Amino acid sequence: MAIQIKNAEEIERMRVAGRLAGEVLDYVAKFVKPGVTTNKLDRICHEYMLHEQGTIPAPLFYAPPGYKPYPKSICTSVNHQVCHGVPGERVLKDGDILNIDITVIKDEFHGDSSRMFYVGSPSIQARRLCEITYECMWRGIRAVKPGGFLGDVGAAIQEYAEGHGFSVVREFCGHGIGRRFHEEPQVLHYGRAGTGVRLEPGMIFTIEPMINAGKAAIRELGDGWTIVTKDHSLSAQWEHTVLVTDSGHEVLTLSPGAPAEPPIR
Ligand code: MF3
Ligand code: CO
Ligand code: CO
Numbered sequence: 001m002a003i004q005i006k007n008a009e010e011i012e013r014m015r016v017a018g019r020l021a022g023e024v025l026d027y028v029a030k031f032v033k034p035g036v037t038t039n040k041l042d043r044i045c046h047e048y049m050l051h052e053q054g055t056i057p058a059p060l061f062y063a064p065p066g067y068k069p070y071p072k073s074i075c076t077s078v079n080h081q082v083c084h085g086v087p088g089e090r091v092l093k094d095g096d097i098l099n100i101d102i103t104v105i106k107d108e109f110h111g112d113s114s115r116m117f118y119v120g121s122p123s124i125q126a127r128r129l130c131e132i133t134y135e136c137m138w139r140g141i142r143a144v145k146p147g148g149f150l151g152d153v154g155a156a157i158q159e160y161a162e163g164h165g166f167s168v169v170r171e172f173c174g175h176g177i178g179r180r181f182h183e184e185p186q187v188l189h190y191g192r193a194g195t196g197v198r199l200e201p202g203m204i205f206t207i208e209p210m211i212n213a214g215k216a217a218i219r220e221l222g223d224g225w226t227i228v229t230k231d232h233s234l235s236a237q238w239e240h241t242v243l244v245t246d247s248g249h250e251v252l253t254l255s256p257g258a259p260a261e262p263p264i265r
Helices: 008-031 038-053 124-142 150-163
Strands: 075-078 081-083 097-106 109-118 174-176 183-187 204-207 210-212 218-220 227-229 235-237 240-244 249-251
Touching: 008 038, 008 097, 008 109, 008 240, 038 075, 038 097, 081 097, 081 210, 081 235, 097 124, 097 235, 109 124, 109 235, 109 240, 124 150, 124 204, 124 210, 124 235, 124 240, 124 249, 150 183, 183 204
Parallel strands: none
Antiparallel strands: 075 081, 075 097, 081 227, 097 109, 174 183, 174 204, 204 240, 210 235, 218 227, 240 249
């Protein structure tokens, strides 16, 4: 199916879903501390989505072709876990870095966002990876404008990540999003400027770079979902859902607790 151009009404519904995804991250932040299990974070988010927001957690029982149904309501990826970490009885400990990835459905539309969280006091190198990855996401976002190319997004991310000695995960990418969780186009986090899909107002997609401190290679765990770095190096990821506007872009998953955009340098 081709890339959909969302109309004004659809965009408004995507704004609502996007903000709600961000607000789940705002809410769960205070529960991230040494001693909590990832299952507990899953339950906290699940209850908040259903009973406070009236949203549906999109991951729960999500089963793209070739996957078994995802068993939880959020993804929690710790340390060398790259993405799609399945919540369980793991107890978070001081120094861990954690990605929480939230996708809500509200009024038929999806909002998808993830952030890194520090458990206690991670090492300087772990925090640096998280910060560089955050900057990567924003450099990708800033490349979004009508008449630009998806390759501009990937190139901006790759250049910044590799320029700091980190590597970009290739097997997973951002994605169009709307009534469906994963739509066209695929948004690669590497590539060449001026190549790929031409951006048009009304396109909505996620930018969600996964950046490794070591090599780019990954593998899947036996649970059929959790992705880890092959060399066990740390990995970080941030995600926003972004609209192409007539003049540039609008980030749909901002919320009151979202960290500020980094200064433009
Ligand atoms: N939220 C993830 C993304 O950004 C997808 C998670 S799929 C799940 O695309 F089933 F693991 F939840
Ligand atoms: Co996504
Ligand atoms: Co996500």
